[in-house]
Amino acid sequence: MLRSNEQQQRQRPIVVPGEYVGDSKFHIPGLNVYRLSDRMLATTVGLVRIDGKRVDVVALKSFYQPKVGDLVVGIVKEPGTAGWTVDINSPFLAFLPLSEYPEKRIRLSRDSIGRILEAGTVLVGLIKDASIFSSPVITLKGKGLGVVSNGFLLSITASKVPRLIGKKGSMLSTIEKGANVKLTVGQNGRLIVHSEDLNVVMKVKEVIGMIEKESHVYGLTERVEALLAGRRP
């Protein structure tokens, strides 16, 4: 794709591990950046983002690191004795304790825990607790949380989720409006398309592929809009 000079300049630089990203006299190291005397270096392949004094490297691809308060889309992996282990697309398996399941009356003597939520069940949860000492805990208690029984599950690399949502949800609403569909996006890089129509799902998939590949190139929103309108960007 040919781009004008100005657009090329506005493209953010891609760095590799060990590459210089800034001077620590003027900046403070943020995400994926470490300090070696006065120099700040990247720890991963990604894009440099400077926000005030803080310098981050946004990884091109990453797994999800659980943070308290994040909305995540999980898949029940295994029912246990007092809850379920949940796959949240992260190096860590999350735990959903029985106490965080919204149904009040559960008698373990009568209901098998594996029958309440079977392995493979998709759920929208909130990270309630995340520390380095124990596995992250999620909860289903809250508005908009719970088991999902319809829709398509798609995925995007976790580091691109902020780009998919956009500033104050701008990108997400563009996609929702353009494809006329409701989306639930988990911070862990999984999203649910609430639609039965395959064409809609394929369209959303295409848009996600574009965001994943070209989020560093200038003018993404316009290109997403064009793609949704059926014009080739």
Added chain:
Amino acid sequence: MSITEQRPVISKLEQQELRRLLAENKRIDGRNPLQYRNISVQLGYVEKAEGSALVELGNTKVLAAVKVGIAVPFADTPNEGILIVNAELVPLASPVFEPGPPSEESISLSRYVDRSIRESKSIDLSSLCIVPGRSVYSLYVDLYILDYDGNLIDASVIASVNALGITKMPKYVVEGQAIKKTDEYFKLDLKDHPVSLTYAFLDDKYVVDPCLSEEYASDFTVSMTVKADDRFCAIQKNGGGMISPRRVIELLERSLELGKELRTVAYRQLAGGNG
């Protein structure tokens, strides 16, 4: 001890949607149930190997390379060359692939590819004999799985046959007791171009060339290798579940039909191909 790798948890949503779509003869990536993904073949991808091919089947990527040497033949086949297929599931290709000794999956894959090549009699192993009982050619076909998006078997067979199709064999001369390598090469004579076709069964429906989610959601997969003369040389069923004899016959007929198409696409670049 057998260690069967666990499949990752597959969400019920995906299972349910794949089956619902298939009931309408649709697939998650927009293909027909009997449609292959795009195949691209790059011949001679590895310079140092005697023959090699990089095959992309959709997002599945397999690199096959052939190394030719001389070796002492096996005692039971003193005048036949040696063919060994090895598959390496590179951890980079998928989160389910782990480093370490070959997994069951990798052994099963390499054995299937080996059977497809050996039993199709694509290579006349007796023509690879230099001195009977003492030295023969050895062909090592190494498969590297670089990206895993389902259907490794078909991609691997296509890659191996393409790599063997362009393999240059160094010429050896016998001088008294010694065997010397010359600078001359001759082309390995590939007599057949077998193709493998893999079907994934979801309930009572099936799809050809399953993508990763279809492969994971399927009850079982069936692979069949068909030769250019419409004979079958390998059939394998992976996973649990039952299949009726009537279904097997249906698949055989289907494979003959689809195999012809696939052969022309997959081996287009092999000059003088009989496909």
